[in-house]
Amino acid sequence: MTVVPARAAWSAVIHKGARLTITDLHGNQAVDFLVYDAHDTTVRYSAPDTVHAQGNIFLTTGSVLMSNEHTPLMTVTEDTCGRHDTLGGACSKESNTLRYGHHTWSQHACVDNFLAEGARYGLGKGDLVSNINWYMNVPVEKDGTLGIVDGISAPGLRVALRAETDVLVLVSNCPQINNPCNGFEPTAVEMTISEATA
Numbered sequence: 001m002t003v004v005p006a007r008a009a010w011s012a013v014i015h016k017g018a019r020l021t022i023t024d025l026h027g028n029q030a031v032d033f034l035v036y037d038a039h040d041t042t043v044r045y046s047a048p049d050t051v052h053a054q055g056n057i058f059l060t061t062g063s064v065l066m067s068n069e070h071t072p073l074m075t076v077t078e079d080t081c082g083r084h085d086t087l088g089g090a091c092s093k094e095s096n097t098l099r100y101g102h103h104t105w106s107q108h109a110c111v112d113n114f115l116a117e118g119a120r121y122g123l124g125k126g127d128l129v130s131n132i133n134w135y136m137n138v139p140v141e142k143d144g145t146l147g148i149v150d151g152i153s154a155p156g157l158r159v160a161l162r163a164e165t166d167v168l169v170l171v172s173n174c175p176q177i178n179n180p181c182n183g184f185e186p187t188a189v190e191m192t193i194s195e196a197t198a
Helices: 046-056 093-100 110-119
Strands: 001-006 009-014 019-022 031-037 041-046 064-066 072-081 132-134 158-164 167-173 189-194
Touching: 001 009, 001 158, 009 189, 019 072, 031 072, 031 110, 041 110, 046 064, 132 167
Parallel strands: none
Antiparallel strands: 001 189, 009 167, 019 158, 019 189, 031 041, 031 132, 031 167, 064 072, 072 158
């Protein structure tokens, strides 16, 4: 079990059959998430394959995170929140500047976390793909407009994922303070790895 501080990055290799539980300790905290095959990181999470396979843009219990080779990487086995985002992407210095003004350029962002943590495994900017945002509330309007609005999470809610193969997980405990995805005040989350039992 590891408590990941507000705004921090985290990573781990999760072995096949083991479970990763992400707990929103204080509520309303977005957790940006990427997953790769631990033995071949060119095989990585694919938002289009995942959405297509389940016929839904939101993730919840039973959702399977699919790779760019349309193979299962992880399965959501428990979700006490209700739904999670596949479309909103990761905040970056560039997107912050575009959305919120040049004064935000120096603010830390999820892309910075992914690059720093990914570098430990030889991953670079070209290895970043569209990510999952656990607990982030991104409704889609009838006209296709996306919103980033107040979260639907609460303290102690959790999502658990079973590894379907050995996977490398990268996490950015989102540092965003310019929109409501973290209630304008990022907080800590908890990562718990439960190894598979024989």
